[in-house]
Amino acid sequence: MSAKNQVFEKLLAAKARKGAGFLLLIDPDKYDASGLEQVVKNATAFGADGFLIGGSLLFSNRFDAYVQQIKSATDLPVILFPGHSVQISPSADAILFLSLLSGRNPEFLIGHHVTAAPSIKAFGLESMPTAYLLVESGRKTAVEFMSNTEPIPRHKPELAAVHALAAEYLGMKMIYLEAGSGADESVPEEMVELVCQTVSLPVIVGGGIRSAQAVRSKVDAGASFVVVGNAFETRNDANYLKTMIDAAHPNLPKAI
Ligand SMILES: CC(C)=CCC/C(C)=C/CC/C(C)=C/CC/C(C)=C/COP(=O)(O)OP(=O)(O)O
Numbered sequence: 054m055s056a057k058n059q060v061f062e063k064l065l066a067a068k069a070r071k072g073a074g075f076l077l078l079i080d081p082d083k084y085d086a087s088g089l090e091q092v093v094k095n096a097t098a099f100g101a102d103g104f105l106i107g108g109s110l111l112f113s114n115r116f117d118a119y120v121q122q123i124k125s126a127t128d129l130p131v132i133l134f135p136g137h138s139v140q141i142s143p144s145a146d147a148i149l150f151l152s153l154l155s156g157r158n159p160e161f162l163i164g165h166h167v168t169a170a171p172s173i174k175a176f177g178l179e180s181m182p183t184a185y186l187l188v189e190s191g192r193k194t195a196v197e198f199m200s201n202t203e204p205i206p207r208h209k210p211e212l213a214a215v216h217a218l219a220a221e222y223l224g225m226k227m228i229y230l231e232a233g234s235g236a237d238e239s240v241p242e243e244m245v246e247l248v249c250q251t252v253s254l255p256v257i258v259g260g261g262i263r264s265a266q267a268v269r270s271k272v273d274a275g276a277s278f279v280v281v282g283n284a285f286e287t288r289n290d291a292n293y294l295k296t297m298i299d300a301a302h303p304n305l306p307k308a309i
């Protein structure tokens with residue numbers, strides 16, 4: 054745990070060295086203990102850049118034990134990715150302090166943040182203020198339903214760009230372009246590209262990314278980090294994980 058910018062700096066350094074970074078999303082409800090340890094160890098060995106932990110719902114009542122289990126299987130940054138203010142654990146290294154800027158629901162703009170802030174301080178967690186922009190992706194996603202917000206229309210990249218710009222002017226440190234977990238379609242490349250041209254912040258892209266080609270095309274469009282979760286929940290295949298991670302690292306020799 055650290056209240057300084059250590060995790061953020063580590064992510065930026067990985068991006069600078071490898072061209073972009075790969076973050077594996079772990080949904081605590083989707084892995085059993087042995088599956089979890091294996092995927093965390095594999096991702097670490099294959100050169101992933103960190104882990105995000107969270108879900109828009111949480112059935113598990115042992116969230117902190119879960120985070121500890123991940124921490125003990127890796128030396129990479131373990132970052133909370135909360136769908137709700139209850140998803141805070143002292144055992145993580147940092148938290149994506151997401152504000153759902155694409156929506157107009159005050160609870161997800163500032164409400165959960167106020168509720169969670171005292172715990173974040175008490176635990177000494179590093180906070181990474183991140184503009185969370187939800188993008189239309191086909192069928193309604195869990196994030197859209199749970200947050201009761203409207204996503205940005207996928208054919209309107211300029212809408213995403215002005216939200217990102219407002220986030221930069223508000224002093225946020227990162228932009229997360231989110232199609233939603235398990236999305237039918239990932240965030241369009243044109244949108245990633247316009248957002249990356251408009252702001253100088255690192256842009257994270259996630260939701261519905263299932264192939265190495267898709268990972269690479271988000272990176273080619275300018276993404277600093279690509280997040281993948283669902284694809285590995287349904288397919289326990291180390292080779293597939295390695296290919297996806299390699300695709301996010303264009304500067305490394307083994308990259309596709
Ligand atoms: C800053 C704090 C304490 C809370 C943030 C609260 C906000 C703004 C949340 C954004 C809206 C939200 C519900 C985000 C969920 C992000 C997330 C962990 C998505 C992962 O997707 P799943 O919800 O697991 O999808 P599945 O249904 O496919 O499992």
Ligand SMILES: O=P(O)(O)OC[C@@H](O)CO
Pocket residue numbers: 078231232233234235236258259260261262280281282283284
């Ligand atoms: O689970 P997937 O579809 O890979 O999405 C990752 C993340 O962006 C979801 O919040």
Ligand SMILES: [Mg+2]
Pocket residue numbers: 080107108109234
């Ligand atoms: Mg999930």
